Amino acid sequence: MDDRSDTDEPSSPLARREAMIATLFVAMLLGATVGVRRTAPARQSAVAAVDATAVPDGWADEQTCIDCHEQAEDFRQTGHANTLVPATDPDSVRLLRLLKDSQIGEVEKAQIRIGDNEVHAVCATNNVPGAASLNWCFGSGTHARTWVGTLPDAFGATDLLELRWTWFQSTGSFDLTPGHPQQKSQSAVGAMGLLFDGPRAWRCFACHSTRLPVSDGHITESHIAPGVTCQRCHGPRQQHVESEGSWHDPAWNAGDRIDAVRRCAQCHRPPEEQKPEEIHENNVDIVRFQPVGLSQSACFKASQMTCTTCHNPHKPLEHQDSKGIWQCVQCHSPEHNDHILCGAGMNDNCLQCHMPPVQHDAPVAFTDHWIRIRNQTELQR
Numbered sequence: 001m002d003d004r005s006d007t008d009e010p011s012s013p014l015a016r017r018e019a020m021i022a023t024l025f026v027a028m029l030l031g032a033t034v035g036v037r038r039t040a041p042a043r044q045s046a047v048a049a050v051d052a053t054a055v056p057d058g059w060a061d062e063q064t065c066i067d068c069h070e071q072a073e074d075f076r077q078t079g080h081a082n083t084l085v086p087a088t089d090p091d092s093v094r095l096l097r098l099l100k101d102s103q104i105g106e107v108e109k110a111q112i113r114i115g116d117n118e119v120h121a122v123c124a125t126n127n128v129p130g131a132a133s134l135n136w137c138f139g140s141g142t143h144a145r146t147w148v149g150t151l152p153d154a155f156g157a158t159d160l161l162e163l164r165w166t167w168f169q170s171t172g173s174f175d176l177t178p179g180h181p182q183q184k185s186q187s188a189v190g191a192m193g194l195l196f197d198g199p200r201a202w203r204c205f206a207c208h209s210t211r212l213p214v215s216d217g218h219i220t221e222s223h224i225a226p227g228v229t230c231q232r233c234h235g236p237r238q239q240h241v242e243s244e245g246s247w248h249d250p251a252w253n254a255g256d257r258i259d260a261v262r263r264c265a266q267c268h269r270p271p272e273e274q275k276p277e278e279i280h281e282n283n284v285d286i287v288r289f290q291p292v293g294l295s296q297s298a299c300f301k302a303s304q305m306t307c308t309t310c311h312n313p314h315k316p317l318e319h320q321d322s323k324g325i326w327q328c329v330q331c332h333s334p335e336h337n338d339h340i341l342c343g344a345g346m347n348d349n350c351l352q353c354h355m356p357p358v359q360h361d362a363p364v365a366f367t368d369h370w371i372r373i374r375n376q377t378e379l380q381r
């Protein structure tokens with residue numbers, strides 16, 4: 001749903017048409033399995049699904065990290081860990097069952113068929129039933145969950161069908177996936193969702209997984225390590241585990257704070273990838289790209305602040321007092337006379353006035369990381 005690249009070129013008409021034909025073929029074969037299925041049945045956690053034995057090239061089984069690191073203790077509950085799960089994951093299936101009775105499901109006559117180890121979306125166009133196999137669920141559900149089906153294009157590259165209906169946490173129900181046309185298409189594929197070509201499909205997976213084996217555009221889905229887990233940020237760790245921690249990733253800790261922010265921004269969007277004319281206080285579209293806003297803030301410019309000044313990437317937000325004021329009083333407190341103090345509030349609601357949640361795409365709000373003094377009109381948004 002939110003492919004971060006606004007500069008996407010549509011694929012060539014030929015490749016696109018061939019891909020369409022492939023999808024149509026698949027959509028008609030009810031019950032056909034598209035792409036390479038995960039061999040293991042879905043388990044509760046995406047992290048547990050990393051099959052290190054099938055992984056060459058220095059990747060460690062992440063279940064070993066907890067033996068030596070407290071960072072692994074509640075990591076499995078983070079948004080990062082759960083941001084990609086197989087569609088057959090029990091929680092994904094539980095939500096999918098709600099589609100049929102949701103308002104949009106009733107209007108568009110969409111429902112889900114659940115079989116042993118497979119899930120299909122079913123939707124009629126001109127009274128002809130079509131079905132698409134769903135393989136993966138994107139998004140942990142903190143904001144939303146969007147399902148996709150994968151399928152090979154004419155050249156074997158992995159394309160992706162993004163389902164037209166997304167589940168939103170704020171309403172507890174389904175609505176149109178952001179970016180999809182209001183009007184349901186009359187074509188069998190279009191009625192189900194939008195088709196993305198190989199490069200775009202690859203980008204979705206790349207930001208939502210830890211290890212992504214791709215060759216010639218073909219993703220070996222059985223070997224994806226889904227979710228943003230330890231080794232996505234810390235690099236492959238087999239040598240580290242075998243040496244009981246004495247081998248260290250030479251790339252880690254090298255670099256300054258801008259590099260530290262860049263590490264997060266590779267997925268959350270670096271400021272230099274935002275067009276300068278789009279960076280202004282009235283553009284709500286940038287609120288979901290935290291590095292863009294943060295880098296405009298006086299706090300960031302005049303201190304050594306990084307993302308981890310306020311976030312512990314090893315804990316779910318709700319386990320780190322994420323809405324407290326401790327973040328701000330690290331610097332703005334009477335005890336630190338090197339920083340200015342609030343002349344207005346200086347009570348517990350720093351965020352509400354200086355860093356409020358801002359409504360973005362219909363049912364989703366993001367915390368505006370452009371920390372600043374706002375006037376009343378701004379705060380009413």
Ligand code: HEC
Nearest residue numbers: 060061062064065067068230234237241244245248249252
């Ligand atoms: C047998 C124990 C052991 C296991 C298993 C282990 N580590 Fe470590 N790890 C260590 C020790 C010891 C250190 C060094 C601590 C220090 O220097 O303060 C360390 C340091 C680290 C560091 C910080 C320094 C660096 O190398 O970047 C990271 C990150 C890390 N481990 C990640 C992991 C991950 C991810 C896993 C699981 C794949 C893992 N570790 C498994 C023992 C272990």
Ligand code: HEC
Nearest residue numbers: 078079080083139140142207228263264267307311313317
């Ligand atoms: C490989 C891509 C990637 C990298 C690197 C990454 N993130 Fe994320 N981040 C995501 C995705 C995807 C989500 C959405 C998770 C979800 O589905 O709820 C997310 C969500 C978050 C959230 C919301 C957490 C929650 O539980 O709702 C925070 C906070 C966050 N990231 C901070 C960071 C920080 C800090 C760093 C750097 C240390 C970082 N991210 C690096 C991809 C990434």
Ligand code: HEC
Nearest residue numbers: 001002003004138139143144145146203204207267268288
């Ligand atoms: C450049 C990296 C990147 C790409 C490419 C990307 N995402 Fe994301 N996605 C993220 C990050 C980061 C978040 C977390 C946003 C936040 O909480 O601030 C996210 C969040 C989500 C969510 C949760 C809802 C939400 O808005 O928080 C869904 C669903 C999702 N992405 C699906 C997709 C799909 C499907 C694609 C491909 C069409 C895709 N993403 C491409 C980085 C990416």
Ligand code: HEC
Nearest residue numbers: 065069071072075080228229230231232233234308313314
């Ligand atoms: C989203 C990126 C991200 C993920 C995922 C992640 N870490 Fe970290 N980790 C970091 C960052 C950034 C730091 C540095 C913290 C800081 O700046 O204070 C860190 C620090 C550490 C350290 C301490 C290093 C030191 O020098 O003090 C260990 C150990 C560690 N992580 C282990 C893990 C383990 C184990 C997992 C998986 C359970 C994991 N990390 C998942 C980003 C991540």
Ligand code: HEC
Nearest residue numbers: 261264268290291294306307309310317322323327366367
């Ligand atoms: C000054 C403190 C602060 C800094 C620095 C900071 N954040 Fe946040 N961030 C917050 C707060 C507060 C929230 C809201 C927490 C909540 O809703 O529980 C938040 C929420 C988020 C979320 C969840 C989605 C949203 O927008 O509500 C993501 C993703 C995120 N931050 C990423 C980042 C990244 C990436 C960086 C570094 C570029 C960063 N943050 C730096 C304070 C900070």
Ligand code: HEC
Nearest residue numbers: 298299302303305327328330331339340350354371372373
């Ligand atoms: C790492 C230190 C640090 C943290 C943490 C921090 N700030 Fe700041 N902030 C600064 C610095 C430095 C300035 C520039 C003025 C100064 O030197 O005090 C500043 C300036 C400001 C300003 C004035 C902005 C302007 O444009 O004039 C506001 C408002 C502010 N901070 C609010 C906050 C809030 C709210 C939080 C918590 C969400 C926060 N800050 C967290 C360091 C920090």
Ligand code: HEC
Nearest residue numbers: 325328332340341342343344345346347348349350353373
């Ligand atoms: C009710 C809204 C509100 C709350 C709550 C609030 N502020 Fe402010 N803050 C403002 C306004 C308005 C200004 C600008 C007017 C002023 O400084 O008197 C401001 C100014 C500031 C400044 C810049 C001061 C200067 O001299 O330029 C800082 C720093 C700041 N706030 C930090 C904080 C912190 C930290 C908290 C929480 C402990 C907080 N604010 C709570 C509304 C608020």
